[in-house]
Amino acid sequence: xxxxxxxxxxxxxxxxxxxxxxxxxxxxxxxxxxxxxxxxxxxxxxxxxxxxxxxxxxxxxxxxxxxxxxxxxxxxxxxxxxxxxxxxxxxxxxxxxxxxxxxxxxxxxxxxxxxxxxxxxxxxxxxxxxxxxxxxxxxxxxxxxxxxxxxxxxxxxxxxxxxxxxxxxxxxxxxxxxxxxxxxxxxxxxxxxxxxxxxxxxxxxxxxxxxxxxxxxxxxxxxxxxxxxxxxxxxxxxxxxxxxxxxxxxxxxxxxxxxxxxxxxxxxxxxxxxxxxxxxxxxxxxxxxxxxxxxxxxxxxxxxxxxxxxxxxxxxxxxxxxxxxxxxxxxxxxxxxxxxxxxxxxxxxxxxxxxxxxxxxxxxxxxxxxxxxxxxxxxxxxxxxxxxxxxxxxxxxxxxxxxxxxxxxxxxxxxxxxxxxxxxxxxxxxxxxxxxxxxxxxxxxxxxxxxxxxxxxxxxxxxxxxxxxxxxxxxxxxxxxxxxxxxxxxxxxxxxxxxxxxxxxxxxxxxxxxxxxxxxxxxxxxxxxxxxxxxxxxxxxxxxxxxxxxxxxxxxxxxxxxxxxxxxxxxxxxxxxxxxxxxxxxxxxxxxxxxxxxxxxxxxxxxxxxxxxxxxxxxxxxxxxxxxxxxxxxxxxxxxxxxxxxxxxxxxxxxxxxxxxxxxxxxxxxxxxxxxxxxxxxxxxxxxxxxxxxxxxxxxxxxxxxxx
Numbered sequence: 001x002x003x004x005x006x007x008x009x010x011x012x013x014x015x016x017x018x019x020x021x022x023x024x025x026x027x028x029x030x031x032x033x034x035x036x037x038x039x040x041x042x043x044x045x046x047x048x049x050x051x052x053x054x055x056x057x058x059x060x061x062x063x064x065x066x067x068x069x070x071x072x073x074x075x076x077x078x079x080x081x082x083x084x085x086x087x088x089x090x091x092x093x094x095x096x097x098x099x100x101x102x103x104x105x106x107x108x109x110x111x112x113x114x115x116x117x118x119x120x121x122x123x124x125x126x127x128x129x130x131x132x133x134x135x136x137x138x139x140x141x142x143x144x145x146x147x148x149x150x151x152x153x154x155x156x157x158x159x160x161x162x163x164x165x166x167x168x169x170x171x172x173x174x175x176x177x178x179x180x181x182x183x184x185x186x187x188x189x190x191x192x193x194x195x196x197x198x199x200x201x202x203x204x205x206x207x208x209x210x211x212x213x214x215x216x217x218x219x220x221x222x223x224x225x226x227x228x229x230x231x232x233x234x235x236x237x238x239x240x241x242x243x244x245x246x247x248x249x250x251x252x253x254x255x256x257x258x259x260x261x262x263x264x265x266x267x268x269x270x271x272x273x274x275x276x277x278x279x280x281x282x283x284x285x286x287x288x289x290x291x292x293x294x295x296x297x298x299x300x301x302x303x304x305x306x307x308x309x310x311x312x313x314x315x316x317x318x319x320x321x322x323x324x325x326x327x328x329x330x331x332x333x334x335x336x337x338x339x340x341x342x343x344x345x346x347x348x349x350x351x352x353x354x355x356x357x358x359x360x361x362x363x364x365x366x367x368x369x370x371x372x373x374x375x376x377x378x379x380x381x382x383x384x385x386x387x388x389x390x391x392x393x394x395x396x397x398x399x400x401x402x403x404x405x406x407x408x409x410x411x412x413x414x415x416x417x418x419x420x421x422x423x424x425x426x427x428x429x430x431x432x433x434x435x436x437x438x439x440x441x442x443x444x445x446x447x448x449x450x451x452x453x454x455x456x457x458x459x460x461x462x463x464x465x466x467x468x469x470x471x472x473x474x475x476x477x478x479x480x481x482x483x484x485x486x487x488x489x490x491x492x493x494x495x496x497x498x499x500x501x502x503x504x505x506x507x508x509x510x511x512x513x514x515x516x517x518x519x520x521x522x523x524x525x526x527x528x529x530x531x532x533x534x535x536x537x538x539x540x541x542x543x544x545x546x547x548x549x550x551x552x553x554x555x556x557x558x559x560x561x562x563x564x565x566x567x568x569x570x571x572x573x574x575x576x577x578x579x580x581x582x583x584x585x586x587x588x589x590x591x592x593x594x595x596x597x598x599x600x601x602x603x604x605x606x607x608x609x610x611x612x613x614x615x616x617x618x619x620x621x622x623x624x625x626x627x628x629x630x631x632x633x634x635x636x637x638x639x640x641x642x643x644x645x646x647x648x649x650x651x652x653x654x655x656x657x658x659x660x661x662x663x664x665x666x667x668x669x670x671x672x673x674x675x676x677x678x679x680x681x682x683x684x685x686x687x688x689x690x691x692x693x694x695x696x697x698x699x700x701x702x703x704x705x706x707x708x
């Protein structure tokens with residue numbers, strides 16, 4: 001069975017498990033909501049992310065020196081250090097220690113690094129009993145599964161299922177009540193803590209200046225595992241080592257606030273060496289050994305793209321906001337490392353083939369970057385994985401079709417109105433689905449024979465005496481080919497405010513090339529558009545984009561694709577969202593043209609880092625409208641063109657992602673939805689049955705344009 005079919009089957013199975021989907025979504029939402037609430041009480045709010053980023057980048061730059069200093073300090077404290085190049089070396093060292101100890105049992109606390117090298121299996125093969133003592137990991141171990149989530153390994157299990165797991169483990173009756181289960185688990189684990197020969201942990205942070213490790217848990221099991229057995233083994237990645245205790249304290253804030261919305265985890269343990277325990281003849285010296293794992297990390301550090309993955313602090317925030325992960329979970333969206341950050345990590349640690357098996361579950365919404373406490377550009381790394389993977393597994397036909405959307409738009413406009421009739425014709429859409437992979441159930445926008453470029457050329461230049469500003473209008477595909485009336489409305493608003501408006505030669509934003517992983521074409525489009533816009537910028541023009549994704553490309557993506565060139569930086573610095581610019585020009589202008597109107601507002605994903613739609617919302621409120629933001633906390637599911645595709649890795653998954661948002665709009669009881677995103681509008685219109693419009697379409701005198 002090919003990997004695409006396998007992935008689609010996994011998605012189908014996940015979608016069929018509605019109770020698990022609901023439990024997962026609710027858990028992810030709790031994580032997001034708790035984080036938001038915690039940040040409201042944190043001085044500086046989101047600003048902590050910049051400090052985390054600075055610490056991680058500084059420590060990554062000095063990593064070799066920090067590893068050396070940390071190892072030296074650990075040894076000075078009487079503990080052992082082993083630098084393992086890969087998992088095999090780490091496992092061999094562990095088995096050697098176990099043999100010296102004549103160990104028969106190992107009590108483990110949660111450690112993703114130990115999962116990375118799959119340490120349990122070789123220990124069990126050596127006759128050593130391995131017991132996971134984190135509740136979630138213990139449940140997963142008992143049922144023979146992989147963790148479902150980085151922080152909440154068994155989040156998909158119900159209380160009824162967990163009760164059955166421990167009935168089997170204990171041989172007694174276990175009520176399906178959470179408090180009762182916890183009491184039974186404590187009794188079950190207590191003798192394991194007391195009698196284990198080896199305690200094995202990971203470490204959240206290693207501190208070079210003191211040779212200590214920090215272990216953070218909410219259950220306290222890591223403290224017992226690391227302190228009671230005579231032999232303690234810690235496995236940690238070299239990227240976890242920071243310089244000072246102050247650096248470590250910042251990590252200790254970032255971990256829990258990003259993962260669960262706590263300002264501090266319940267138990268924070270700092271360990272340096274081991275204290276003696278008890279007295280008596282013949283008692284062996286208690287030992288502590290820290291294994292510092294490389295396993296590809298040094299290679300990653302030298303890679304200009306994937307070195308950013310080493311800034312990950314393992315908080316799981318990217319999973320809590322990822323739209324498709326929140327539906328299918330870690331068994332589908334992951335190998336050992338799950339979720340968005342799991343794609344680049346899997347690629348570099350377990351191989352490109354493994355990462356490629358689930359990389360296309362990323363819909364390139366960009367939300368993981370916006371929530372990451374280390375500000376990691378996860379979406380661009382995932383695009384790189386997809387790009388590399390396409391060398392052995394060429395892009396699917398439907399992805400190639402969607403990446404060529406600009407060419408198809410030109411043909412659609414040239415053949416309108418026939419093209420519009422064809423797209424509404426059921427037999428044609430059936431054939432179109434069969435041969436291109438575009439789902440026939442999805443509404444597609446019509447084409448205008450008179451594109452925006454043609455209309456402006458026909459209209460001719462408008463002479464604006466003493467213009468307040470000069471604007472270079474960047475239309476992107478929808479406004480140019482599908483909704484030129486919208487473009488004309490935007491230009492007329494700008495001209496009313498005294499702007500001289502030009503529409504330079506341009507290509508579409510090209511974001512599908514990034515989303516589907518053809519970075520060569522993405523860079524080509526970025527270079528063309530920057531080169532076309534730069535002369536206007538140099539002549540004092542501001543670049544205005546009415547489509548959020550287009551603005552995101554100009555301000556964020558192009559600059560990254562073109563290696564932060566001076567030219568792309570200048571274009572980015574002079575690019576504005578349409579309503580950001582209108583608000584700047586209008587100042588405190590008010591009227592009552594929309595007085596008494598009520599709207600619900602949807603913020604597209606790529607608009608969140610640009611201003612979260614506040615400029616369009618203010619624009620409507622200044623005209624007397626009441627505007628309520630309605631959101632699920634994640635993507636609507638359309639994700640650009642992803643929701644246009646046929647089947648599980650497209651339309652069906654997009655609909656499942658959108659369900660909570662559709663329900664939220666239904667509960668709002670407001671009949672009209674406003675959004676600046678053309679593709680979000682399509683999805684919301686179909687999913688809610690409500691009218692969806694662009695803010696410009698609400699102005700008096702504006703009639704919603706018909707394609708022809």
